[in-house]
Amino acid sequence: MMHSGRNRSATQRDGMSQAAASDTDGESPPTAKLPLFTLTAMVVGSMVGAGVFSLPGRFAEETGVAGALIAWAIAGTGMLMLAFVFQSLAVRRPDLDAGVYAYAKAGFGEYLGFFAAFGYWASTCVGNVTYWVLIMSTIGSIWPGLGDGDTALAVVLSSIGLWAFYWMIRRGVKEATAINKVVTVAKLVPIVIFVILALVYFRPSVFADNFGGADYAGSLFSQVRGTMLATVFVFLGVEGASVYSRHAKRRSDVGRATVLGFLSVFAVFASVTIVSYGIMPMAEIAELRQPSMAGVLEEAVGTWGRVFISVGLIVSVLGAYLAWTLMAAEVLFVAAKDDDMPRFLRRANAVDVPVPALLMTSLLTQVVLIATSFSDDAFNFALNLTSALSLIPYLLAAGFAVRIGARADPLTAGGRTSRREFVVGVVATLYTAFLLYAAGLKFVLVSFILYAPATALFVMARREQGRRLFSPGELVVLAVSVVGAVLGIVALAAGWISL
Secondary structure, eight states: OOTTOOOHHHHHHHHHHHHHHHHHHSOOOOOOOBOHHHHHHHHHHHHSSHHHHHHHHHHHTTOOHHHHHHHHHHHHHHHHHHHHHHHHHHHHOTTOOSTHHHHHHHHHOHHHHHHHHHHHHHHHHHHHHHHHHHHHHHHHTTOGGGTTTTSHHHHHHHHHHHHHHHHHHTTOHHHHHHHHHHHHHHHHHHHHHHHHHHHHTOOHHHHHHTTSOTTSOSOHHHHHHHHHHHHHHHHTTTTHHHHTGGGBSSTHHHHHHHHHHHHHHHHHHHHHHHHHTTTSOHHHHHTSOSSHHHHHHHHHHOHHHHHHHHHHHHHHHHHHHHHHHHHHHHHHHHHHHTTSSOGGGGOOOTTSOOHHHHHHHHHHHHHHHHHHTTSSSHHHHHHHHHHHHHHHHHHHHHHHHHHHHHSOOTTSTTSOOOHHHHHHHHHHHHHHHHHHHHHOHHHHHHHHHHHHHHHHHHHHHHHHTTOOSOOHHHHHHHHHHHHHHHHHHHHHHHTSSOO
């Protein structure tokens, strides 16, 4: 049962010496094993975070009920296809750990695999910033010094929380995932209660007035497009079980946890959005301070509704922050084990925590947290950038599913083609490409500003191995990323795009 493949008695006999060496020689101790419920909790815990509490306001800014229903139908279908992609790949390629990164590498080579690893990791770090911003904004409703979560005081307090989590996670994966299971259950309670109370106080006449979205300029398509990044953000984490696949007791549990977690969360997210349109006019919902869910419930039941949701939000966000930080560190760790990141990132401590990877995760989160204090809208900027950064890794994983479904491969389980997997992969690929279009040029260029300099890590890894830095094909990818980064920097400097 141990990851190292040695028998139990041998593992017990030299376990202490192996643990002592793990921080110095790059060898990790035996991997902690997680059951189906815990993996499902990781998926749910990853997705249910800051995004759900901002959904009413985010949707009301763009569209009415009709547009929201169409948006959720598109997002639900597309993300379900991505969930099926991760489910099938976990079974068909059980040799690949860390999900998104490993699939991109297997399908499209080491450099694009590196980009997928870095992009996914960076998206989780930026996403973690939205959590701290939203917590401080929530408390800011009673403590004005915190503003909308972007004041100097808010950044200082968020930084203290960030490093407190770093020290807690260092204590061990088992302890952190145990906390995550408890928090996952606790944070679903206020969300479910919100939906129930919203149905009790639901006003059909208000819902009817909000149905067509007549107050919004542009076509229904443009309204739906405006909601797409919000739906991507709330579904980030659907690959949570896949990312943590090396810890699964049974490989088949990875796919089951992915689909179970997605279906549960999709029902909650869609319900939160739609029932809010029956409480107050959409123009008023759009003007609510984030978290907008608190303002909607306050309209329905009074002040205690805002307090209730605010407390639930803080619990929810802290739980999601824990799950995302674990996944981010795991991606860097596995990439380093596969020689696609520098060797120092493959080290783990005696309790199976990849400390250097965890430290880098916390450092990037800290940098982005400071940077967002200069943004006009820190929360929405971080949310949209998180979504945009995650799309390239998702696109590559979906493309790999298309390749596996279309041609026989002896490395896959059964070595056969699969029409179902091919169709699922094509739909997931088209959906992800549409999301890149919906994101718009601004966030694609800002993403390149992060992607291009990250190549330094790839170069470090190649030099450690004494290998050629880039193949001809990889040089093309490098050139595209550098050009994109330069255009992004010029656009920011010239004021063509802004944070």
